[in-house]
Amino acid sequence: MLAVLFTETGVMPIRIRRLLLALSRLRYMVELGVERRVRWALLDAVDLFSMGHSSWAGDIAILLRALPTPIRIAPGDFLSVPAIEAITKKVVEAVDVDLQFDINFLQKTHLLRNRLEYVEASKTLSLVTRRRRHYLTMVPIPAHRIALTRLLLGDHNLSVERLRYRVRYRLPIPREERLCRFCRNAVEDEVHATLDCEAQPTLIDLRTSFLHDIFECDPPLKSEYEVLSHYDFLCRMVSSRKGVARLAKYACDVLAVFDSVERFIPAGYNVVR
Template sequence: MPPDKDDVVLGGVAMDMLAQADDTLLLSLSARGLQLWCLSHFIVVNRLKTVIMVYGLSPSSVVPEFTVGEAPIHLSTSERYVGVTFQSQNNEGSEAARYSGHCIMGLQDKTGRQTPTQVKLLYNARVDCYLTHACEIMPDAMDTYVEPLIDVQKRFWHRVLRLGRRSMITPLHSETDVIPLRPRRFLILLGYLKYLLSKDGDKYARAALENSRSLAVMGKSSWFKDVNIAGSRLKFGLEPIPLDVSDPETIDDYRKILTEIGDSRKLYLLHDRKEPKKGKAPGPVALKMRIYLEVTTPKHRDALVSIVLSTHNLAVERLRRTTPATERENILCRMCMADVETPEHILFRCIGNENSDEELGADEENARVTAKYCYRALKNVYKIPMYRP
């Protein structure tokens, strides 16, 4: 097409029109440029199927009026072109993800509660797709858009594991092999950046990247600058991505999770935990669907989860939050009054709890037996009011 001063130019490549069969998308930096292009090319359009979208208007701007002949064209804020939705912002992802999550929970009312492994299959198919939609072209530079999505992910897995609001966030990911949403979205974003860097300079996608990098060098807002802002919000100590970006796969996405588990007093039962590895010596694994979550009896699984993640109602956890704080040596077992009421005391040492000792195992059969034992032990303890010094 003949050049126009209002053409959109990215990386030295003019982009005034995109066409897919008879579906046409016209681009211009001004109302005059767009109307002139249509006029000079004698374009014939279907007025009912033609819309105008305007981006970058300030609150005081006067919205221009477009016409086909004398008939005005509708001004739209959201349209789909060749399967891609164009709109200035996306606030629908969190609502769609939340609705899908509620449907999964509602399904269990009909089928009975599923194991976390089974729920994760549904989560990946029906929830995760909304949580990560378009994250490669919209970096998480603003918390306003990503925080509602993070909230959906946290609430969903809280319900799956039956954890309370006071429980820590890290086990939602370390115990289920579900990557936290910010790092997951950033990983997808880096994969897209790597794809763009692999393209030749004459490709539209690479031209857009080069234009974005040029704007970032000048300190102006751009997609490339938003990538670095999104990376800085991960709190991994990630250095800004240089213009000659290196291999994105070298980012250590799990460091935060390993560090948080190692420093937590509440999660002391997870410290130094080792997982079997095929052909290797057992070692720590940051993200993994843990074997104990495969227990099929829901109440047994809930009891074991409450002990491992310290969300139980034993005195050592309940009285930890009282004001004034209760000294640990005064938090006595309600059944024997001889030692501190901790999970390990209740399960293995309490003389007032009529349960045989069972050792926590790493295989699925031991996990089932242990979960049943934990359930019975906690059930016996919860029958007696908690001792308060």
């Protein structure tokens, strides 16, 4: 789950950040004139690296080989600005690919997969692995922001997550048996809690009010609600900058309703004390 720290804030992992700073420093040294002493030190480091001895250049090469997608660097690359720029770009790409791999395969982060973000440079929607997400900055009330973050990261109190693990007096429960505490007809997951469950009057009232408000905030959502699956529609609402604040409030209200009632535990999984 550490990957979400970087994908949701846009921050680069510190180890990679230090490597990028070293490559930036390397480029600066390459661009210096031959009369500068730091340039002489760079040439000595490259010579030592080419002979297989320890050096600053060798340390950079070791770090590049240790990346999730290893990058090889030749002695001549240390003295070429285009080569340094290309390697820097490859480092960023390798890190983003590794982070996206974690998001795609972690069970808790299924709502974060395949997100399309608006890219100003190309004026198009595309997959952006690392970015400070809009729901962290456009939801002004901390409790609402925390609730939406918990919902997206699988850190909530719904049975689909809480019954996954063994506790002292209960065995882990298969996903298909982690039923809703209200209707007991479907798995109590994020989509069921927010858009599907019809067995709790307060939940129905909250949903009706929410859909009315969010269709006013972002009118295209109304037509999408009629054609998309509820899972896809939930993902679509998360990407809506106009409606994300209202969605966050709704997530807070829904989770509070579920927290107020004891979850359903199917027979046969409690451990005899």
